[in-house]
Amino acid sequence: MGALSATEIRQLNKRSVWKSFLKNWRLYVMLAPVIVYLLVFHYWPMYGIQLAFKDFFATKGITGSPWVGFKHFQRFFDSYYFWRLLKNTLGIGLYELVVGFPVPIMLALMINEVRHNFYKRFIQTVTYMPHFLSTVVLAGMIMIFLDPNTGIVSLFIKLLGGTPQSFLTEPAWFKTVFVLSGVWQQMGWSSIIYLAALSGIDPQLHEAARVDGASRLQRIWHINIPGIMPTIVILLILKAGSILGVGFEKVFLLQNDLNLQSSDVISTFVYRSGIQQAQYSFAIAVDLFNSVINLILLVTVNFIARKAGGSSLW
């Protein structure tokens, strides 16, 4: 038999692709609803991003509206809000990264050292619980607890001889309240992933270290932490990539006219200008600016992590 020519191979491949498609047509039918959903609700909105460079007229539709170049971006960069939004969004993002990121790691390391399975499960059950509270309820609890007159936090402060602050109307306090309440709610849940990574560490490493006389602390430092380092790096990359992606939901609920100066972030600004004031093109431009910066951050941090020889997303 002679060797097949390139065209013949291609034809053969084509035929086998077609054959396997015919054989598995039912699988494609199953997949169809999700594909339609994916294209309509995720990729079609991406097509709508072009409105950032257009003046949107509802009658002309997305495609028919006239191009205006970078007009909306220009307006955003020149506006009084620009630096305030950038400062707040970045400030909250960094604060969350610095304070919120290490806590679940420490918690996981601590839970991992608990020998009794009952206690271990109990601690996990309790610390996961706040994750299931809705954002609205969390915001409501924050407001009740921090009320300067009747809130339990204020009562404790008074008991200790301090003066209660109006945490929610004082711009200086906003970021702290936001970040610490987030830590309270998510530290347990975020620790699951590290606990999973810890359970994958080879017990023989610990056995060997124990024989060599390593203390518990030394074993955590030299075995557990390096063992979960890849997980930590991956999550750090993802976190760094969303540093400007401060979510809308909680900020919006805790926001009021008095703390707006430090609580207004890009996502709430997009909501106000887009949904409430119907300046669609402008809001899309602001949102696009945000996503692009996020993407750049993600790629950069990933690049650094890869160069540093550790793990990376791709």
Next chain:
Amino acid sequence: MVKGGGISQQTRGDRAFDWINYALLAIVLLIVLYPLVFVLSASISNPQAVNSGQMWLLPKDITFLGYEKVFQNNEILTGYLNTIMYTILGTSINLVMTILAAYPLSRRDLVGRNVVMALFVVTMFFSGGLIPSYLLVKNLGMLNTVWALIIPGAVSFWNIIIMRTFFQQSIPNEIQEAAAIDGTTDFQLLLKIILPLSMPILAVMTLFYSVGHWNSYFNALIYLTDQNKFPLQLVLRSILVQNTMSEMAGSSTSMTDQVLLTQTIKYSVIVVANLPVLMLYPFLQKYFTKGVMIGAIKG
């Protein structure tokens, strides 16, 4: 006490470590639990005692007035019923879509599955954003309908990936092959063999999706205008965050009584809103680690 195991050979330093570790964890537990217990206690305490700080842990002068007011309030009840309906409908659609996508993608003989996976992953890092999605929902005529809350979030690609990985890892290929030889169609295979073997992951998915629906307020905020369709979370927002419920306390009482009663109602409504979720989840807890772990490994 049994002697001679590895555990009894702890050094003094290790024992000290244990004590410190337990002490720190006890503090963590206290920090997490205290606000929750406080809300529960405050919801059945005399508001006077709560506001003055006399009630700081256990209920004082027990009263169920807050709960009475909550259950007499039509907005809350309507919101509750709406949320139950949205949660059941939404979760059902989520589960069907997730299973229907995860199964084909778990089949290694499916041509083009990597393309689909790549399309999924792109959406995790980049999206059209709020406004284009809003315009889409508006153009589809879904504003102010139930569908606006359900269709735009019909499925989570992340959950599809988790379920696909579960199918690949936990269900032996031989079973599928044997069934295929017997002439079972893909759909029968999924229904009769795969799904019965996948109860743990289905439990996790049900929990994730239903909690998501139960707790969400954002879509309702931007898409709904009709108050009768508001889910519980939007009603909660007006009570807890916007403080618009003086009429709930009743007009016959004095101003101070109203303020006090308002406080109790707030605590009660928090409990009522969260109870279903907090009661459901400990039963499913043993499955989470598995769910999150699969996600972690593949992510």
